[in-house]
Amino acid sequence: AWGRRASSLMILALMGWYLFLITIHYVNQRPLWNDELCVFASIKDYSFEQLFTIPLSHVQQFPKVYVFLIQQLSAPFHFSLLSLRFLPFIFMLGAFFVWMRIAAKELRSVPQRICFVLCFAASIPLIYYAAELKQYSMDVFAGSLFILLCMNQLALQQSRPGLYKAILVLMPMLGLFSYTAFLFFIFPLYNIIRSREWKNLNCFLYLMSCVIVLLFVYVYDVRISNGAALREYWQEYMISFQSIPDFLRTFVEGVNNLISRWFAEMPKWVRMAARFFVAFGLWEMCTGFYAQLKKDNYYFISVYSLAFIVFLELVILGSLHLYAFTIPRTSLFFAPVILMLSIKGMERLKTIHPLLFKVILGLFMGYLIMVSLGIAREIVLRGDLGAQSRIFNSK
Numbered sequence: 175a176w177g178r179r180a181s182s183l184m185i186l187a188l189m190g191w192y193l194f195l196i197t198i199h200y201v202n203q204r205p206l207w208n209d210e211l212c213v214f215a216s217i218k219d220y221s222f223e224q225l226f227t228i229p230l231s232h233v234q235q236f237p238k239v240y241v242f243l244i245q246q247l248s249a250p251f252h253f254s255l256l257s258l259r260f261l262p263f264i265f266m267l268g269a270f271f272v273w274m275r276i277a278a279k280e281l282r283s284v285p286q287r288i289c290f291v292l293c294f295a296a297s298i299p300l301i302y303y304a305a306e307l308k309q310y311s312m313d314v315f316a317g318s319l320f321i322l323l324c325m326n327q328l329a330l331q332q333s334r335p336g337l338y339k340a341i342l343v344l345m346p347m348l349g350l351f352s353y354t355a356f357l358f359f360i361f362p363l364y365n366i367i368r369s370r371e372w373k374n375l376n377c378f379l380y381l382m383s384c385v386i387v388l389l390f391v392y393v394y395d396v397r398i399s400n401g402a403a404l405r406e407y408w409q410e411y412m413i414s415f416q417s418i419p420d421f422l423r424t425f426v427e428g429v430n431n432l433i434s435r436w437f438a439e440m441p442k443w444v445r446m447a448a449r450f451f452v453a454f455g456l457w458e459m460c461t462g463f464y465a466q467l468k469k470d471n472y473y474f475i476s477v478y479s480l481a482f483i484v485f486l487e488l489v490i491l492g493s494l495h496l497y498a499f500t501i502p503r504t505s506l507f508f509a510p511v512i513l514m515l516s517i518k519g520m521e522r523l524k525t526i527h528p529l530l531f532k533v534i535l536g537l538f539m540g541y542l543i544m545v546s547l548g549i550a551r552e553i554v555l556r557g558d559l560g561a562q563s564r565i566f567n568s569k
Contacts, residue, residue, distance in 0.1 A: 181284040188291040191546070192270065195295060195553055196304040200263045202557045203255040209234075210258075210307040217245045218253055226394045233400045236309055237391075239350040244307070259305045266304035266311035270294060272318035273510050279325065280477055285535055286517050292542035293513040298438050298549060299506055302561050310506045313354040317507035320345065320358035325475050327365050331376070342380040349387040354507045357487050359384050361474045368473055408498035413489065428492060428500035429456070432485075435502040436509045437545050440564040444545060451538045455516030459485060462519075478518060481511050503561070 206214055212232035216225070225242055240261075248257035277290045294300050303310040323345055330338040342362065348355040363384070366377050405412075413428065414420040433452040438444040463482035467474070474480055488505065491497035499505045520538070523531040548565030552558065 181288075185284070185287055185291060188288060188295065189270075189274065192291065192295040192301075193267070195301050195546075195550060196263065196266060196270075198553050199301055199559055200259060200305040201256070202305075202553070202559075204305070204558065204560075206255070206258075206307065207560075213241070213307050214253070214258065217241060217248065217258070220245075227398065229398055229400045233403050235400050235404055237312075237351050237353065238394050240309055240312060240352075243351075258307050262306060262308070262311045263304050265315040266300070269311065269315040269318045269510075272315070272322055273514075276318065276322060276325065276477065277514065280514060281517060282521075285539070286521070289517050289535060289539050289542065290514060292539060292546060293436075293510070293517075296542040296545040296549065297436050297509065297513075298559065298561065298563060298565070299436060299502055300509060301549060301553070302559055302563075303503065303506060306561075308503070309352060310503050312352045313507040314510065316348040316352035316355040317358065318510070319348065320355065320361065321477055321480060321511075324358075324361050324365065324480060325477075327362060328369065328473065328475060331369065331371070339376060339379055342376055343383045346380070346383040346387045349384075349391055353391075356388075357484055358480075361480060361483075365473050365475065405495055408501070409495070411498040411500045412495045413492040413500075415493070424500070425489075428489075431500050431502055432456075432505065432508060432512060436513060437542075438549070438565045439562040441566055444565070447541055451534075451541065452512060452516045454519030454522075454534075455512040455514075458515045458519030458522070459512070477511060477514055481515055484508065484511070 212234050213230070213236055215232055216230040216234065216236075219231070220228075222242070225245070226238055230236060230241070244258060244261055247260060248254065251257035273294075274291070277287050281287045281290060299310075300314070303314075323341060327338075330341065345362065346355070346359060349359070363377075363380060366380060371377055411428075412424065414424045430449070433456050434445045434448045436452070437448050458478065459481045462478055466476050466478040470476055470479060474483070485508075488497065488499035488508070492499045497504070502509075517535070517538075520531060520534050523534055545565065549559065549563075552563045552565055
């Protein structure tokens with residue numbers, strides 16, 4: 175009992191550490207930088223009619239409903255930095271707690287859960303975008319809610335049918351705030367069809383909600399947007415089919431970004447070490463997908479089965495030049511997914527030797543603590559955490 179209590183206190187302390195880091199970063203009120211200033215121009219100058227009838231200024235792309243909410247919330251406070259970044263902060267906060275709930279179910283041991291909390295505290299993107307005037311923290315939140323729904327979908331269907339219907343109607347509305355939500359629409363629908371509910375009211379409610387949201391986003395976001403200009407701008411970050419070498423280069427670069435850029439960009443050794451640790455997640459995603467799906471009776475009710483399909487969606491959209499998934503911030507929602515898979519993948523080392531698993535997990539934990547302390551140095555002592563801060567020897 176004492177051991178369980180001590181473990182719970184350790185996890186709570188580390189959760190508090192992450193919350194401390196994002197809160198200090200938020201209240202530091204770092205000045206708006208270029209991309210934020212471009213979004214701010216639309217928030218400050220556009221009327222309600224302009225927001226929904228013309229593209230955002232300065233070639234920006236941002237869910238219009240989300241921009242409107244930020245505008246309405248921050249205007250009474252004279253567009254102060256804290257008011258402009260309040261919703262990004264709240265959504266990252268919400269995403270963190272949802273992921274802690276997911277981890278409690280998906281990760282078996284206390285050391286694994288401790289390691290996962292440390293992944294948040296050692297990630298510049300998951301700290302920095304908690305206080306930045308962009309939609310990326312909302313992407314993390316939307317993705318986490320869909321994963322949590324899928325994990326509990328069968329239980330809700332049986333035990334709380336009224337609540338389940340309400341959730342099926344509300345969940346697609348996340349697409350009004352985050353384009354990432356559309357990547358997850360298919361999973362609850364598949365589970366409904368798999369459970370032979372496709373002829374009943376639940377299927378109808380979910381499909382109608384999806385269709386309404388898709389139509390709204392098409393009419394007010396996609397049809398009137400800077401999408402074409404942005405796709406041209408991000409061309410080099412898409413998957414190229416110009417030649418086989420170009421395809422291999424762009425695909426490998428994209429995968430490399432998904433496994434190496436979640437902690438810190440500089441110094442380079444931090445990214446090099448990340449490749450080793452997060453490669454376990456890539457391996458687990460590719461090799462453990464079918465086994466997990468079969469274990470779950472071919473329902474998508476686990477992070478470990480959802481991840482591979484979402485990855486394929488990203489690759490397909492990148493190949494169609496519709497989504498620059500190789501840029502870390504545009505795929506920030508995928509960071510907790512691959513990091514959890516990394517910890518799960520390390521567990522397979524037990525089949526070689528139990529001690530090997532403990533050593534690798536311990537090394538990962540030590541690495542995360544060191545990186546987190548480096549990030550804290552930038553936030554607490556310098557008060558100037560950037561998206562690509564150098565966390566050691568910063569001069």
